[in-house]
Amino acid sequence: MTLTDTVRRQEAKDPAPPPPLAPTAKPAPPKSRWLVLAVMGMAAVYFLLPVWWLLVSATKTSSELTTTNGFWFGDFALADNLRALFSQEGGIFTRWLLNTALYAVGGAVVSTLISSLAGYALAKFAFRGREFTFNAVLAAVLVPQPLLAIPLYLMFSQINLVNTYWAVLLPSLVSPFGVYLARIYAAASVPDEVIEAGRVDGAGEFRIFATIGMRIMAPALVTIFLFQFVTIWTNYLLPVLMLADDELQPVTVGIVGWQAQQGIGTAVPHNIIITAALISVIPLVALFLTLQRFWRSGLTAGSVK
Template sequence: MTDLLDTERPPRRSGRPGTADPGPGGRAARDSSPWWLRRSAVTALCAIAGVYTLLPLVWLLFAVTKTLPELYSGNGFSPSAGFHVFDNVQDLFTVDGGRFGRWMLNTAVYAVGGALAATLLSVAAGYAFDKFQFRGKEKWYALVIAGVLIPNTAIVIPLYLMMANAQLTDTMWSVFIPLVVNPFGVYLARAYSSGAIPDELLEAARIDGAGEVRTFLSVGLRIMAPGALTIFLIQFIGIWNNFFLPMVMLTDNDLFTVAQGLFTWNSAVSQNPDYTRMVVVGSAVTTIPLLLLFLPLQRHWRAGLAEGGVK
């Protein structure tokens, strides 16, 4: 009887329960390519992406050292016969009565003011959506997030009509006001608040007698500082490079942004060929503030973006 049971007992499978035997050659099929080949392929793709990204910047660094005839002759990546950077920059800030300096100042005002206002509004809204309960909370939040899906070009004309009715077109307010609202910043602030601010800490502040505003300013805002910095940098870069909104709202040359001003010069190359050199040098100069702001703060920016991406 025992021998009969032993013969009918199914063979015992090796390995963990619930796992199928890959069969002969299964593991070898999955690991057919060596690890160094996979790593080399990933490294090659990253190198190609890096070269593709940096190539225009390298060309710009070579071009900023050249005179106008040198820009049209030879290879774009060939060095200049002389070093004309300082002469080019001096001409950039003196041509047309120093208009480029005015454009830089306008852009700095738009970017700093708009980024600060958008950051404060986004952090406050994200904190409220995360920590407070009110009627229609999720519906309002879904409506805000829907704004991320709407391209800016689709709302520029309605914004222009609203600003025209308010008689704000061709003023700095027509550019500044639309930049204050940032739906993506609200989303990022709520995600960061949910992952970084424990509810027990807020309850402790309320027990100590702090009101909601004081709790937000003294506790919530301090903890959300890395996330707020991330929102500020994203908004600052977006405003600094913004072109379409100022082009629609502004006609006064003294209110132009750098992007709009360089576009104006580029459109007038047929009248003044030297504008080509000014556009090239101006494009290089406009990247300096972004590099000075982004590179020292990239560690905090990456930390804030990673924390906000947890949710």
């Protein structure tokens, strides 16, 4: 056997590695991606531009609102506007803010608790009429809330609750959408095995709900609370129908009332009204930024073996 034959046999057993591939150029992003980014950019501008205008306008004097660029600052008079706002009509704006906080916080907390209880029961307990009850809740979600304002006013006038705090609080305690969301989330995220384990350990149904169900349903409960809080905070039609006393009104009705006075000799200046609108938006933004950390998944990871 020659040396050439030996080399050929060795190469057949241990073939040489293939040459490295030449680096390929990164493919260009498809045109559809640029279209999506353009649409999202325009949507962001559409929603943020009014907020920017509100922020800029709240720093101007009344005369600068019509003589300067609406989207840029003039003389920074925000501190003066705030002092004038909270001293207007004896500081009535502070009372409006407190009223709105009472309606929104109280209504949202109780509504979230009721929705979580009802949704959990509809998802995890089998009883006669469960599907009918859920369908009734689903139908209530489709009913526009302004449609119920007049019937509520007529009903509350019969029991002497008009022009009281209860006239705004009681309708805010029930949220059909909250019940619907809680039921869907509980059915999808609360494992039956965990509930059965709690029952085997001797825990009652309410204890299982309070210690297990509510913790797993936390993202849904935060969403229900936030939706209900925003709905009550921005509600206008129900308070304007129910409340005649300025001391009971929320901030939405108060600001619209100030705006309606324009053209009268004692009208509130426009810069004060704009500053009031800015202050009324701040709690909503702060609440969203605070609660968004609760929107996370994987709360039941490892709970079922």
